[in-house]
Amino acid sequence: MKFARWFLCSLVIVSLAVRANLSAAPLKVAFSDWPGWTAWEIAAQKGWFKKAGVDVELLWFEYGPSMEAFTAGQVDAVMVTNGDALVTGAGGGKNVMITITDYSNGNDMIVARPGIKSVKDLKGKKIGIEVGFVSHLMLLNALEKNGLTESDVEIVPTPTSQTPQVLASGQVDAIAAWQPNSGEALKALPGATAIYSSANEPGLIYDTVAVTPQSLAQRRADWVKFVKVWDQVVAYLTDSATREDGIKIMAARAGVDPKEYAAFISGTRFLTLAEGSRIMSSKSKGFGSVTGSSVISDDFNVKNGVYGEAQDIGSYIDPTIMADALKN
């Protein structure tokens, strides 16, 4: 009897959740631990969404589960890198990137043991990376810029969270990871240096907010209001008077000491709406535009078997939201 009652309750809950896509419902946005995304918490804490007239619910996930929740249709938007937006789309969670928040400017690094001073020294060495992820993409980019190819080095598949220990143990000569793992790797092996980072190739990784096509179609005006709030967040973090408070909020969201967290901010290049809009609408090849960067990511993903077919990049990017947000 108890089971029957619970089963019935579960059915009711599930059916209500399915029907909850009414326009009165808040915009559900999934975000996770990356400075460009954690910064949105400042807007939530300061009530800027309410002031802008849009009801937003920010939901905190681990990065992987956030994409799972998006693919399952449980949230309206997710904050992902442009490469992962394609991966999520290919996996059934078709999405449209409506705004970019930042690009990685040093938070992704190749950390090498003492004795290896440049990317050229990596020839013939072992490198620990998580295959198919952005760190892999960054490594290939670094090798290409220095006249090497993937076959010139030996890749050792390593989960990103374990790269500091693996580097310290001496099993590999270098690792590629993002913060906080890359910073930890520098500390774990004394004398280790970052021989390459995303600062060497701005635009390698753009961080975006991707929404479901149906939510975008139904509530476009709300999404424009949402995107417009970003300028206030960037201003809050750039202004030296309010920067500390902003970092305090972000650090609290991530659950770490603000002084520790401040170090991660410098590795992230926050983009104002105006800067971002230019990069979003540009169709240039290469990393200077979201389109160009996504095409490169798409090729990389197909080549490494992350998914089978090349994606239609144009359908993943909608620069008009940012343009409308700027107009008001």
Next chain:
Amino acid sequence: MSRKRWFQVRHDVSGASRRWLTLLAFALPLAVWSAVSYVPWIWHPVVKIEQPGEVSWMRAGQLVPKEDFAREVAAAKEAGLTLPSGKRANPIFLPAPHEVGRALYTAFTTKPVLRGDRWLHESLWTSIRTIFWGFVISSAVGVPLGILCGAFASVSRSTEPFVDFVRYMPAPAFGALMVAVFGIHLEPKVAIIVIGTFFQQVLVVANTVRKVDGGLLEAAQTLGAKRRQLVWRVLVPASLPELYNDLRILLGWAWTYLIVAEVVGVSSGITFFINQQAKYRNFDNVYAAILIIGLIGLVTDQVLAFLGARLFAWKNPRPSRFRTFFQRLFAGRDVLLFPDEPAKKEISA
């Protein structure tokens, strides 16, 4: 303190010794941990830099393996540079007991900074609720099914092979599926716990029911028991004490799925705290959180054991410790102070 007294086969030790041994069970690991943390020549494989001197890559607070440190000091001495100085220390993943104690205190007393955030004890309560509901739902279906499997061979043969097959499937693999079906809040986490616990539960319960003494069943049949009575009036009461213990153990099993379950969907509960602290290498907080979970599990288990002894007192007849205590309290000074000696009887005039 002869060996004979401490190592008698199948013989419990005396009351005071019992208490000391229980204390030793916890004091010994704590002593080993304290020794490794505080005694400078036990382990301590790294050096914590205090003054980097003129060595280019050293920073204050950095941890350097002691061989590398010695090498750098020798090299600096030869080159005539200022020598670096530092203290022997343990690696970052082994904090000292007092650091963990401090982290424990800080974690509970830190006010949540953000609006909408929770205190640690609230997150802990969320985790407890998740386990509770997962275990209750699993038991609500698992225990009756297990009893039926134990009682009837036909049910057993049609259910158990499939249950045994699913038992090996890793519950975390169902994460994305659970989010798709149940949503992102409490429900998928409860579902993962159910998946992890249910299939073990059915098999364990079925096994326990099968172990009931056949003589009881025969005696009941001699007395004219019908099939339903055999199950409900013989099998279930006879296996109840062991079932209770099985469920206690399975509850511990359910707890181990907590970390896995709470990563699914919106980050919540104590797992979010553990994962974030581990990501940022604040291992004293990680240890503190793990200790809290261990403590909750231990206390829960002891409370359940106590309840079990009361519920099934006929299994292990023994005077209640509470009753004995109160008896002694009111029996007079002599009995209270010398409980093991026979009480001197008061001769009434």
